[in-house]
Amino acid sequence: MAAVGRRPRDRVPVAGASRWSAALVLALALALAAQRVSLLHGVSTVLFVHAHPDDETIATGALIAELVARGIRVSLLTATRGEQGEVVPGPLSVLEGTDALTRERERELAGAAATLGIDGRFWLGMPPARATGLPPRAYQDSGMTWIRPGLAGPADDIDDDALVRAPLGEVTADVAALIGLLEPALVISYDNGGGYGHPDHVRMHEAAVAASRVAGVAFAEVVHSEVDDAEWFDLSAHLATVTDALRCHASQLTVDGDGAHIVHSGGQRDPIITAVGLRPL
Numbered sequence: 001m002a003a004v005g006r007r008p009r010d011r012v013p014v015a016g017a018s019r020w021s022a023a024l025v026l027a028l029a030l031a032l033a034a035q036r037v038s039l040l041h042g043v044s045t046v047l048f049v050h051a052h053p054d055d056e057t058i059a060t061g062a063l064i065a066e067l068v069a070r071g072i073r074v075s076l077l078t079a080t081r082g083e084q085g086e087v088v089p090g091p092l093s094v095l096e097g098t099d100a101l102t103r104e105r106e107r108e109l110a111g112a113a114a115t116l117g118i119d120g121r122f123w124l125g126m127p128p129a130r131a132t133g134l135p136p137r138a139y140q141d142s143g144m145t146w147i148r149p150g151l152a153g154p155a156d157d158i159d160d161d162a163l164v165r166a167p168l169g170e171v172t173a174d175v176a177a178l179i180g181l182l183e184p185a186l187v188i189s190y191d192n193g194g195g196y197g198h199p200d201h202v203r204m205h206e207a208a209v210a211a212s213r214v215a216g217v218a219f220a221e222v223v224h225s226e227v228d229d230a231e232w233f234d235l236s237a238h239l240a241t242v243t244d245a246l247r248c249h250a251s252q253l254t255v256d257g258d259g260a261h262i263v264h265s266g267g268q269r270d271p272i273i274t275a276v277g278l279r280p281l
């Protein structure tokens with residue numbers, strides 16, 4: 001009877017345990033990887049850096065609404081007042097090219113920011129978004145021209161006060177001053193192509209990246225397609241909030257009757273953005 005000895009099945013549980021261990025290790029690795037790629041893990045304050053009123057809502061309105069819903073404090077830095085932008089044909093078109101347009105766009109931005117739940121708004125060049133020792137300044141919208149559909153380039157005539165004529169070091173120092181005050185855990189701005197090439201967007205990407213590095217703060221750029229190195233957010237649940245915020249920018253755009261598109265002052269029709277990616281740099 002002693003010949004029965006060790007039976008083959010004695011080894012079966014050992015092999016099974018090995019498989020379970022491998023599965024457990026894989027599950028833990030996946031959990032850790034998922035935690036590592038989440039840019040928002042542990043983040044309590046975020047600063048968005050944009051060039052013109054309406055960019056915050058068009059490009060990142062749904063993301064801002066999502067962060068606010070998660071209890072994250074969101075601040076917004078806007079570089080110019082969109083002075084060079086066209087005006088939607090209709091009752092507000094008399095404002096085009098006047099100082100009253102500047103005031104109107106400030107008012108529109110205030111309404112959109114409140115709708116999205118933004119906690120604090122700041123203008124580039126105005127304290128506290130101004131480098132120590134420099135007098136306040138209002139950076140002007142640099143304007144743009146269409147090189148081809150969907151890609152903007154520099155305007156033919158650029159004012160001396162235009163954002164793109166200001167030294168990058170000065171713009172960066174202004175952004176850094178605000179970062180130093182707010183101490184956000186994450187700064188978010190355009191990608192290095194400015195989304196669609198607007199020179200002011202590109203400038204603010206450059207300044208936001210440089211200022212974040214100086215301050216040692218994480219930076220992420222907004223991307224509008226699902227790419228491997230970006231964290232993707234489906235934010236369609238915030239469509240109603242974004243639509244309400246878009247309607248605040250009545251001098252710049254119109255929400256289409258289908259509730260899913262906007263029509264810009266120049267007539268271009270785009271979908272309302274409710275999904276974005278964040279790519280850490």
Ligand SMILES: [Zn+2]
Pocket residue numbers: 051052055198201
């Ligand atoms: Zn813009």
